[in-house]
Amino acid sequence: MDIQSEFRAAAVFFGSGNAQAAGQAFIDQHKLDLKVIDRDLGKFSNGEIKLEITGNVRGCPSITYFAPDTGNVFDDMMETLITLDAMRRHDAQKIHVFLPPSLTKFSPEFMADMPFMPAIFGKFIQIFEVNGLRTYDG
Numbered sequence: 500m501d502i503q504s505e506f507r508a509a510a511v512f513f514g515s516g517n518a519q520a521a522g523q524a525f526i527d528q529h530k531l532d533l534k535v536i537d538r539d540l541g542k543f544s545n546g547e548i549k550l551e552i553t554g555n556v557r558g559c560p561s562i563t564y565f566a567p568d569t570g571n572v573f574d575d576m577m578e579t580l581i582t583l584d585a586m587r588r589h590d591a592q593k594i595h596v597f598l599p600p601s602l603t604k605f606s607p608e609f610m611a612d613m614p615f616m617p618a619i620f621g622k623f624i625q626i627f628e629v630n631g632l633r634t635y636d637g
Contacts (some may be wrong), residue, residue, distance in 0.1 A: 501545030514527035522565035561593040583627040595631035
């Protein structure tokens with residue numbers, strides 16, 4: 500399947516950090532016509548991530564998400580999982596996720612501290628039934 504047909508009539512979310520620039524570059528490169536979905540991202544007073552989807556995704560045949568690349572792997576993972584959960588709750592039929600290198604190639608220091616996190620993150624990607632998983636350079 501070519502890029503044009505794979506992403507036809509899709510909506511797009513951008514995560515934090517470099518995700519919007521990387522996502523926009525991909526969209527421009529492939530001349531895709533994607534509806535950008537607005538969202539409010541912040542933190543609760545206790546530091547946990549808060550996400551509110553302010554755009555309408557219901558009925559979108561496909562949603563593409565460019566995961567965050569802020570340099571904080573834990574926050575990036577949580578933002579990604581919270582966003583995927585929100586997409587599923589809003590009846591997304593297909594979800595395509597683009598991950599930055601920070602969420603696919605974990606540093607030795609990270610692996611020494613949290614060796615189980617990549618497996619847990621991968622399991623959640625399966626649970627949310629992601630239809631396409633790719634990487635981007637942050």
